[in-house]
Amino acid sequence: MQLRRSIVRGTRLAGSASAAAVALCLLGGAGTAYAYWASTGAGTGAAAAATMQAVTADALVPGGSNRTSLAPGGTADVVLRASNPNAFAVTLHSVAAGGAATADAAHAGCVTTGVSFTAPVAPLAPAVTIPAKSSVVVTLPGAASMSTQSQSACQGATFEIPVTVEARR
């Protein structure tokens, strides 16, 4: 009887272990799947998962004296500052156009900028890693182009190009 009880207990134990294992697998897989799929939705700076905050991009790049510049019929580099608020490093996966470029306030007459943004192929190469709670300045070579329709008032202007960035861990 004791032996049977132990067998039964063993059988029950084995069954419980199997069930627990399956449940863990389901929970673990589901958790991972949640983290992946929930983060791909559109949003403005929303974290994909509770544990990963969005990487932000801004045009407040200091310096820039060595930047290339646009002229009608030409291309130039695009520069952005990517900030990672997370406690872990992330990789900047892609930078996509988010709207029309606009000239700075000092060039209000520059309505037809002629500026367009060509998104680099994702994933970015070489890879751009943003350390935890840090910012990096990213240069996208030749990503901006200017048509010959750019108005004369656009000379010397600084253009802000809306972008959508995607970071991965």
Added chain:
Amino acid sequence: MNRRIRRPARPRIRSRVAVVLAGVALLSWAGPGASAFWTATSSGGSALTGADAVAAGTTPSVTVSGGNVTLAWKASATLAGRAVSGYTVARYGSLSGGTRIDAGGTCAGTVSAGLGCTEQGVPTGTWYYTVTPVLGQWQGAESGRSVAAAVDTTPPAAPTVAAPHYVNSGNVAAVPVSGTTEPGATIALSVSDAGAAHTVTATVTANSSGVWNAAVNLTSLAEGTVTYSAVATDTAGNQGNPAAPGTAASFKDVALPRVTAVVLADANITGKNGSTKGKVDPGDNVTIQFSEPLDASTICSSWASTAAGTLNGENQVTVTISAANVLTVDVASTACPTFRLGTVALNGAYYGSGALTYKGAGQSASTLSWNPSGPAPTLTITLGALASGSPATASTTAAASSYTPADGMNDRAGNALAATAVAGSMTRF
């Protein structure tokens, strides 16, 4: 006992199967879970790029020719060193301010080939040009204005032409021709003889006052009428009407006058001191003939150049025969401020004694007359009354007297009568 021993085998197998299933489940779920990653997308951010700018144009240089203005300038670029795609050209009527006028000709629109252009048919006036570099729709700052481009499309009037009345042996190699025109204009001078058988050309430039001078060698032209034609081209390149040039004329005569005869003649006037041949008496005369009319004013400055002349006033003309039998004539300065004649070597023994002179009044006055008419223009010296001295009493045979003209006696064209002795025929008083 056997039954108790066999019975535990089934639960053990079940247990093992459950463990295996759990392991398989773990492997099958944990694997995909390990390959997943976290991602976050953020919109609303922005990136930055900047624009170049076109530098200012360079001030063009200008060259004016008639109504055409040719410009040239140095290349412009952007601040980053990009070449611009072209230039626009404008002109203004003043050095500052004024209305911008788009240039025409090859300067019209955007000049994309080369660093220069020419605007044709620019209106008369003073213009200032600018150049503006362009790149697409971009325009750089307009250049400073050029120096003044004075455009003159009005042809100059026919220039005045002044040439000597005669072309003679003294000036034929460098005949002075002058006139007036627009300041700085170029004069195309053409000189031709009758029928334009021969033509000589010259080009001169007028000074800042518009006066021009030329010296042309007309040796190659035939004698006779010479015609001068001058056409001006102003500094703007406008040429005067070649069909209506400035003109003048000269008469070319480079033949030197010659003495063709020197004749002594006896008056043979009855009652006039018993005039006899071979002796000098009142009324005797000397005639000198020339190959062509002389300029009478070079004999007596009060005579007209082409007119006949006579000096016969009271004691106006004094004829003197020296001891060497050389006849000279003096004329009162009131009659001829400047008088030229020369000397006549009588080549005979007419002189006697004292200062042998002849002059007087009325019919007894010594006279000098000039007759340019006919094929042998003649100068005649006639002795008046004996005023002093005594002639020789012996008779002199005929001889060839000679005449030596004075310096400064010329023909009407200004050719000089050579001041060398010319022998006459065998004659006597």
